[in-house]
Amino acid sequence: MARRVERKPVVAVGVTIVFFAWLYLPILAVALFSLNDKKSLSSFSGFSLRWYDDLVHNEALLDSLVASLQVAAAATLGSLVLGTMLALGLERIRGRRGNLIGAVTLLPLVTPEIVTGVAALLLFTGIGLKLSLTTVVLAEITFSIAYVTVIVRGRLAGIALEVEEAARDLGCTPFQAVRLVILPMLLPALLGAGLLVFALVFDDFVLAFFTTGVDPQPLPVRVYSSIRFGVSPAINAIGTLMLLASALLIVAALVLPRLLGRGTSSLDLITGGRR
Amino acid sequence: MSSAPTTNPSVTLRGLTKRFGGTTVVDHLDLDIESGEFFSLLGPSGCGKTTTLRMIAGFSDPTEGTILVGGEDVTSTPPHKRDVNTVFQSYALFEHLDVRRNVGFGLRRKGVDRSSIDKRVAEMLELVELGDRAKDKPSRLSGGQRQRVALARALINQPKVLLLDEPLAALDLKLRRAMQAELKSIQREVGITFLFVTHDQDEALSMSDRVAIMCDGVVEQCGTPEDVYERPTSVFAAGFIGTSNLMNGLWSDGCVSVSPTVSIPAPGHQGSADGDPVSVTVRPEKIWLTEHTPGMFRLPGTIVETSYHGATTQYVVSVGPDLTLTVLEQNLPRMRAEDRWSPGDRVEAGWLPEHTVVLR
Ligand SMILES: Nc1ncnc2c1ncn2[C@@H]1O[C@H](COP(=O)(O)OP(=O)(O)O)[C@@H](O)[C@H]1O
Numbered sequence A: 001m002a003r004r005v006e007r008k009p010v011v012a013v014g015v016t017i018v019f020f021a022w023l024y025l026p027i028l029a030v031a032l033f034s035l036n037d038k039k040s041l042s043s044f045s046g047f048s049l050r051w052y053d054d055l056v057h058n059e060a061l062l063d064s065l066v067a068s069l070q071v072a073a074a075a076t077l078g079s080l081v082l083g084t085m086l087a088l089g090l091e092r093i094r095g096r097r098g099n100l101i102g103a104v105t106l107l108p109l110v111t112p113e114i115v116t117g118v119a120a121l122l123l124f125t126g127i128g129l130k131l132s133l134t135t136v137v138l139a140e141i142t143f144s145i146a147y148v149t150v151i152v153r154g155r156l157a158g159i160a161l162e163v164e165e166a167a168r169d170l171g172c173t174p175f176q177a178v179r180l181v182i183l184p185m186l187l188p189a190l191l192g193a194g195l196l197v198f199a200l201v202f203d204d205f206v207l208a209f210f211t212t213g214v215d216p217q218p219l220p221v222r223v224y225s226s227i228r229f230g231v232s233p234a235i236n237a238i239g240t241l242m243l244l245a246s247a248l249l250i251v252a253a254l255v256l257p258r259l260l261g262r263g264t265s266s267l268d269l270i271t272g273g274r275r
Numbered sequence B: 001m002s003s004a005p006t007t008n009p010s011v012t013l014r015g016l017t018k019r020f021g022g023t024t025v026v027d028h029l030d031l032d033i034e035s036g037e038f039f040s041l042l043g044p045s046g047c048g049k050t051t052t053l054r055m056i057a058g059f060s061d062p063t064e065g066t067i068l069v070g071g072e073d074v075t076s077t078p079p080h081k082r083d084v085n086t087v088f089q090s091y092a093l094f095e096h097l098d099v100r101r102n103v104g105f106g107l108r109r110k111g112v113d114r115s116s117i118d119k120r121v122a123e124m125l126e127l128v129e130l131g132d133r134a135k136d137k138p139s140r141l142s143g144g145q146r147q148r149v150a151l152a153r154a155l156i157n158q159p160k161v162l163l164l165d166e167p168l169a170a171l172d173l174k175l176r177r178a179m180q181a182e183l184k185s186i187q188r189e190v191g192i193t194f195l196f197v198t199h200d201q202d203e204a205l206s207m208s209d210r211v212a213i214m215c216d217g218v219v220e221q222c223g224t225p226e227d228v229y230e231r232p233t234s235v236f237a238a239g240f241i242g243t244s245n246l247m248n249g250l251w252s253d254g255c256v257s258v259s260p261t262v263s264i265p266a267p268g269h270q271g272s273a274d275g276d277p278v279s280v281t282v283r284p285e286k287i288w289l290t291e292h293t294p295g296m297f298r299l300p301g302t303i304v305e306t307s308y309h310g311a312t313t314q315y316v317v318s319v320g321p322d323l324t325l326t327v328l329e330q331n332l333p334r335m336r337a338e339d340r341w342s343p344g345d346r347v348e349a350g351w352l353p354e355h356t357v358v359l360r
């Protein structure tokens, strides 16, 4: 009688370990060398916070940090408003037309960012817009609307029309129905979408690179251009900080909506909506 | 019987029509629903019931026709200004508000002061037996409880008419039966007009003061449950409610000949000339296989099928070539198993002539 042996999936475990090592070792190296007390990027000679100190006194980098925060905040706000309006509108268009328009709104998710970047640059210079942080915000909004729309539509799915009608049935004008019922019900989804977009825009390089003006530049662009004049471990320091901030935001985007209430969060998009 | 003359109209529909593209979904509907009535719209899925309700509530604009609520023309009034409330099929509760706030929502919109809202919400929750769930979010309630919240949320506004779109369809059978009785008693207690949509004939018959049977956007018949069951006026109405023993034949000399050998007398029928094609129907429980009385019309036949249904036994009796009757017999206390007929038994199917209904 053949006995089935539960074999350990050695190969699968091995591949997984190699994969994560490949993914995270370089990032760990950046974090480690941000704490190096020498300028060397190859040998770790001792622990120090001098590069973080450097950073705090680097006006240009700090300006860029502020610029990136501003861009991310403005783009988040803009894409939340527009993306939510789009989702609410799409909910009303039934059938094939609705599906088609819905699919078109998802295009920015799959368009190579470099194409979006070049297109935005051509558009802005074409219509004579001076490149600045404003143009970065415009480009980032265009890119982020799709994320907001996907998340909000997931939450709306199916329930919105009858719930909105119930609100109007109970005495709400169309505007009050959205303000008093639809938006509060969407709150968890909006929070998740906002955090996600903020994290994505804050450290986005490609769009920012194509559409930014000269001064101040968003942080990723500034880091990139300063690397060309020699790598300072201060870059490691700021990289580590950005990594921590982004990770924190993403975790918040996934977890907060869940704590706030049931409903679709960005996590459901990843886990396929399993509860 | 058609609808009774209206003395105190709650809802009046005149020529109400809705077309989507080229298809007519509701076709020149005329209805008069009286104040305080429990009125059901009964019809198969897709016949335009929801569309009719949505037009009355104001969510959908009629293509033609007028809607009066409490005698007032509301055809072009937006939903929030109509004195009408709806219990939605999906309940459409506001998940971010607790039960209390869901129920008080309409009164808040109307600007009723806080303390009266609290008082009326408490009363309403008492009425639907949810007094202890006031602070729960809807997501914590069972299906039946959510349904009651939806009902309370609509009723508290004391609308001229309450629209209910298959409100019990999502509940399991036992709960549905319980809710039917409860809904009926609540309606009696509050005295508000209920316009109740359902595709369940038992539900419509047992709950309603009057029923309108709808088919393809048209009201086929409107009347009391007894009217529409005992005296159907159309083939559709007869066939949709209950089992009907529908037979086609020709009118001749006060009888309907449904086969060369079978001619059924229909003394009450008027308005057909000899040779007219008509249909004739008799309800299964009106037919007796034993204990015939003198005035009965009798047809000899053979039992072809016997099925036991607990409270009743159903027989299929062959009374001629390609002609069968379904007969429903109560399983009375004095009856024993061996008293039931078996396939092959020769019987006589008899019924009183007034139970023969002729449909043109
Ligand atoms: N918005 C719409 N656009 C096109 N057709 C519709 C729309 N709403 C309903 N219909 C059609 O109208 C018919 C009646 O629908 P409905 O009133 O929902 O029926 P019921 O409630 O009796 O089941 C159906 O065939 C349905 O497909």
Ligand SMILES: [Mg+2]
Pocket: B046, B049, B050, B051, B165
């Ligand atoms: Mg329906």
